[in-house]
Amino acid sequence: MKVNRDKLLKPFAILLLICVVFSGFFFIQAILSPEVVEKNVLVGEYTQVGKIDYSAKLKPNLIYGRDEIRRGDIVYSALLESMEVNYFFSVSPSPEKINGSYTITLLLTPLKGEWEKELGKYRGEVDASSFTISVPLDWNPILAMWKEIENETKYDFGDPNVRLIVDIGLNFSLFGSNVEERFLQSSNITYAKTISFSEMDKIKKGAIYSKVSSTNTMRIFSFPVEVRDARLISGLPFFAFTCLLGLVGFVERKKFAGYISNRKEKSFERKFRNRIVGISDFPDYPKVFRVSSLRDVAKLSHELEKPILKARNAFAVVDGDTIYVYDDNRGNNTIDRKK
Numbered sequence: 001m002k003v004n005r006d007k008l009l010k011p012f013a014i015l016l017l018i019c020v021v022f023s024g025f026f027f028i029q030a031i032l033s034p035e036v037v038e039k040n041v042l043v044g045e046y047t048q049v050g051k052i053d054y055s056a057k058l059k060p061n062l063i064y065g066r067d068e069i070r071r072g073d074i075v076y077s078a079l080l081e082s083m084e085v086n087y088f089f090s091v092s093p094s095p096e097k098i099n100g101s102y103t104i105t106l107l108l109t110p111l112k113g114e115w116e117k118e119l120g121k122y123r124g125e126v127d128a129s130s131f132t133i134s135v136p137l138d139w140n141p142i143l144a145m146w147k148e149i150e151n152e153t154k155y156d157f158g159d160p161n162v163r164l165i166v167d168i169g170l171n172f173s174l175f176g177s178n179v180e181e182r183f184l185q186s187s188n189i190t191y192a193k194t195i196s197f198s199e200m201d202k203i204k205k206g207a208i209y210s211k212v213s214s215t216n217t218m219r220i221f222s223f224p225v226e227v228r229d230a231r232l233i234s235g236l237p238f239f240a241f242t243c244l245l246g247l248v249g250f251v252e253r254k255k256f257a258g259y260i261s262n263r264k265e266k267s268f269e270r271k272f273r274n275r276i277v278g279i280s281d282f283p284d285y286p287k288v289f290r291v292s293s294l295r296d297v298a299k300l301s302h303e304l305e306k307p308i309l310k311a312r313n314a315f316a317v318v319d320g321d322t323i324y325v326y327d328d329n330r331g332n333n334t335i336d337r338k339k
Helices: 005-032 139-153 227-251 253-271 294-304
Strands: 036-058 068-070 080-092 097-108 117-126 130-136 161-174 177-191 194-197 201-215 217-220 223-226 276-278 287-290 308-311 314-319 322-326
Touching: 005 217, 005 227, 036 161, 036 177, 036 194, 080 097, 080 161, 097 130, 097 139, 117 130, 117 139, 117 161, 139 177, 177 201, 217 227, 223 227, 253 294, 294 308, 294 314, 294 322
Parallel strands: 276 308, 287 322
Antiparallel strands: 036 068, 036 080, 036 201, 080 130, 097 117, 097 161, 161 177, 177 194, 217 223, 308 314, 314 322
């Protein structure tokens, strides 16, 4: 059985093009992918906890029947004699080594924060995973200062308020890694008929990650392949198919050019089918002009209001004794000048 070589050329070229695209896709993906990737692996987690507590000494009273109360009991300001704020901080699990410092600042300020005045600052070193700090809070001078500020400004700032700000900076070793942390906590202590605290507890969680290097892989047709192997697996067929496609294109360039030209002509005929008139042949004309594209033929037909004539592979527009023809420059002597 004799095989028509021309009929096999087109599907063979399309098959080669598909192979080039597929192998090229994987090859480019392999080229752009790193051979080694680093991943963050969770080593461990830790928790920092800050708690504000208090102890208050009371005047003789019936409501409690004792002279000292702690967090959980309501502090009635009329019963208060003295007060101490206790701040507790801890890191868990306990670090291997830890050092740092803390600063506790007391500020006299309205709840809305229009102004602030420093009452005291307490500093110290941190050398353990947990510690407790006690800060005295003497309300008598605080109330006197608040009243004096209101008299000076002739403004009612509401209930006296003290803001307690805790700033802890830590450097510790945990899970074989060095960690630097800063822990901030703020609480408003408001003096009214009862003494109230805001944000008495704060929990801050942290995590330690380790970078692990591993060989990068990619999938080729659902199979995992190392990137360096994928470059070879996809690169060889990509270059082979590309060279083969180029060779076929070079050998059959005239046929490919003709195929592309035929596609243009068919598209042109579909678009201007209402203006095209088929004829058997062109007679000789005194003036023959060859145009460079089908677009020029359509433009001339529109401007001259003339039909487009087609004979064989040529398209033309006639205006009197002048003809404008396009024959794809294939060497078709479809029209000669009249002698």
